[in-house]
Amino acid sequence: MEYVIEMLNITKEFPGIIANDDITLQVKQGEIHALLGENGAGKSTLMSVLFGLYQPEKGMIKIKGEEVKIKNPNEANRYAIGMVHQHFKLVHNFTVLENIVLGVEETNKGIIKLENARKKVLDLSHRYHLNVDPDALISDITVGMQQRVEILKMLFRDNEILIFDEPTAVLTPQEISELMKIMKELVREGKSIIFITHKLNEIKEVADRCTILRKGRYIDTVDVASTSKEELSEMMVGRKVNLTVEKQEASPQQTILKVDHLSYRPVHAHKNVLTNISFEARAGEIVCIAGIDGNGQTELVYALTGMIEATEGKVFLKDKDISKESVRQRALDGMAHIPEDRHKHGLILDYNLSENLILKNYFDEAHQKHGFINFKRMKEDALRLIDKFDIRSGQQDKTIVRSMSGGNQQKAIVAREIDTNADLLIAVQPTRGLDVGAIEYIHKQLIEQRDQGKAVLLVSLELDEVMNVSDRILVMYEGEIVANLNPKEITTQELGLYMAGSKRGEGL
Ligand SMILES: Nc1ncnc2c1ncn2[C@@H]1O[C@H](COP(=O)(O)OP(=O)(O)OP(=O)(O)O)[C@@H](O)[C@H]1O
Ligand SMILES: [Mg+2]
Structure with a gap:
C-alpha cells in the first residue's frame, strides 16, 4: 500500500466559514509531506480532523487503505498518529516528564511510576539530541524547549504518523536546522511526517511532496524538488509574491x-x-x-x-x-x-x-x-x-x-x-x-x-x-x-x- 494516510474529500464547516471544502490529502509511507497555505487556509483544521479533534461533515479517512473513524485524540494515538500543535498543549505547572507521560502513566496500586518513563525519555532525548531536562517545570523553559517536549510526547507514544503544525514558527535558526535533522532522521526510520510551515526554504530543504490549500480548497499536490519557491507561493496565494523587500535609504531624524x-x-x-x-x-x-x-x-x-x-x-x-x-x-x-x-x-x-x-x-x-x-x-x-x-x-x-x-x-x-x-x-x-x-x-x-x-x-x-x-x-x-x-x-x-x-x- 502506497499511502499510510488518505484524507478524502474532507469538508469541515464552522459558523460563517467552510474551513475545509472537499480537501484531499494523501501521505506516503516514509515521506515528509508539506502542507502549505495562507493564514486561515484550513491547514490546522484539516490536521485537527486527522487527529480526531473535529469530526468532518463529509469525507473519509483511510489508514493503510482501510477506512477509519477517528473520534478523539486517544483514538488517533491508537492509530499511531501524533501531533505537535501550533499552540502547544502543555500543563505549565507540571514538569517535562509529567507532561510527557500524561494520559499514558504507568501506575502501581494507584501510584504513578515514573522511573521507566524517565529512562525512556532520557534515551529518546539523547538519541534525537533534544537535550531536555525531565524535571524542569514547563513554565520555566523556553518555547523552543516546550516544543521538544511535544515532540518527545509523540516519540514516547511510539507514534508513526507525526503531524507538525508550524513547528518552526517559534524556533531560532539553529533550532530549526536541528529540527530538520530530527525530522529527516525520523522518516529514515520509517515514520511519516506531515509538516506545516510558511517557510518555503524549509519545504525545499526537507519535504518530498507538498499539498497546497487556498481558502479552504485543495489546489494541488506537487513534487517539491521540481517546483520552485516562486511557483509554490503563487499556487498558495493565487498571485505573484515579491519575496524580496524593497525600500529606500533611511534618513534618521531626532x-x-x-x-x-x-x-x-x-x-x-x-x-x-x-x-x-x-x-x-x-x-x-x-x-x-x-x-x-x-x-x-x-x-x-x-x-x-x-x-x-x-x-x-x-x-x-x-x-x-x-x-x-x-x-x-x-x-x-x-x-x-x-x-x-x-x-x-x-x-x-x-x-x-x-x-x-x-x-x-x-x-x-x-x-x-x-x-x-x-x-x-x-x-x-x-x-x-x-x-x-x-x-x-x-x-x-x-x-x-x-x-x-x-x-x-x-x-x-x-x-x-x-x-x-x-x-x-x-x-x-x-x-x-x-x-x-x-x-x-x-x-x-x-x-x-x-x-x-x-x-x-x-x-x-x-x-x-x-x-x-x-x-x-x-x-x-x-x-x-x-x-x-x-x-x-x-x-x-x-x-x-x-x-x-x-x-x-x-x-x-
Ligand atoms: N474552532 C473554530 N471555530 C470557528 N472557526 C474556526 C475554528 N477553527 C478554525 N476556524 C476558522 O477556520 C479557518 C481555517 O483556520 P485554520 O486554523 O485551519 O487555518 P490555518 O491554515 O491553520 O491558518 P494559519 O496559517 O494562520 O495557522 C479560519 O478562518 C478560522 O477562523
Ligand atoms: Mg494553523
Whole structure:
C-alpha cells in the first residue's frame, strides 16, 4: 500500500466559514509531506480532523487503505498518529516528564511510576539530541524547549504518523536546522511526517511532496524538488509574491527612544540578564535587535515596555524619562508593542475581534462615554482594520479570537498596534507564523511606519528579516549589545558570528 494516510474529500464547516471544502490529502509511507497555505487556509483544521479533534461533515479517512473513524485524540494515538500543535498543549505547572507521560502513566496500586518513563525519555532525548531536562517545570523553559517536549510526547507514544503544525514558527535558526535533522532522521526510520510551515526554504530543504490549500480548497499536490519557491507561493496565494523587500535609504531624524545603561537582574538571580545596555532609535529608522533566542532580548523588551522594572539605568521616550511609568502610560506616551507571545500578552482570547482591536484605546474619549463603550465606533474601527490588514475569520468583528487561525491572530495584533500611530513601534517577531503574502504586507507596513517618521525597533530571530528589513542591527549576546552593524556592510555569515558570541564590534 502506497499511502499510510488518505484524507478524502474532507469538508469541515464552522459558523460563517467552510474551513475545509472537499480537501484531499494523501501521505506516503516514509515521506515528509508539506502542507502549505495562507493564514486561515484550513491547514490546522484539516490536521485537527486527522487527529480526531473535529469530526468532518463529509469525507473519509483511510489508514493503510482501510477506512477509519477517528473520534478523539486517544483514538488517533491508537492509530499511531501524533501531533505537535501550533499552540502547544502543555500543563505549565507540571514538569517535562509529567507532561510527557500524561494520559499514558504507568501506575502501581494507584501510584504513578515514573522511573521507566524517565529512562525512556532520557534515551529518546539523547538519541534525537533534544537535550531536555525531565524535571524542569514547563513554565520555566523556553518555547523552543516546550516544543521538544511535544515532540518527545509523540516519540514516547511510539507514534508513526507525526503531524507538525508550524513547528518552526517559534524556533531560532539553529533550532530549526536541528529540527530538520530530527525530522529527516525520523522518516529514515520509517515514520511519516506531515509538516506545516510558511517557510518555503524549509519545504525545499526537507519535504518530498507538498499539498497546497487556498481558502479552504485543495489546489494541488506537487513534487517539491521540481517546483520552485516562486511557483509554490503563487499556487498558495493565487498571485505573484515579491519575496524580496524593497525600500529606500533611511534618513534618521531626532532620537525617539534612548536607552541609557540599562541593566536587569531578576530577584534572587546570581547574574545579570541585561548588562549595561545603551542605544538609541531615531525617527525614520528601523533598528533591529538580532540575536539567538534567550540572550536577553525578551527582558530588554519587557524593560522598555514596562513589563519589568530594570535594576539600573533609564529609558527615555522623546526625552521623557519613562523608566518608572506603567505599561499603559508608556503606550499613551507613544509606544506601540507587538509582543513576542501573542497569546499571553497580545490578545484576550475569549474576547471577540473588535474588542481585541480596541484594547489600547477603549478608555479614550472617542471609544467611551461615562464608562460605556461606544459600540458603533468599536465596530467601525474593527471593520476598517479587518479590511486594511486582511484579517480573515468566520464572523468578522464578532469572531472570538480563540477560534481564529494563528496567523490571523497575529495580523490582528499588528493591525491594532500600527493603528495607534505611535512614535515608537516595538515589533517582536512580527511576522512569526505569517504566510508569505502577509509577511510581504507587514514588512511594507514597517517600512511605511519608518518613512512616516516613526522609529521602529524590530526584534527578530529571523536572519533574512534582520538583513532585509533593518537599517541598523544591534546584536545581543548574553545580555549585552556586542555589535552595532550596517546590514549593507556585512554578510549573513558574519552576522551569525556576532550572534554566536565569537566576534565583537568595536567601540562598544
Ligand atoms: N474552532 C473554530 N471555530 C470557528 N472557526 C474556526 C475554528 N477553527 C478554525 N476556524 C476558522 O477556520 C479557518 C481555517 O483556520 P485554520 O486554523 O485551519 O487555518 P490555518 O491554515 O491553520 O491558518 P494559519 O496559517 O494562520 O495557522 C479560519 O478562518 C478560522 O477562523
Ligand atoms: Mg494553523
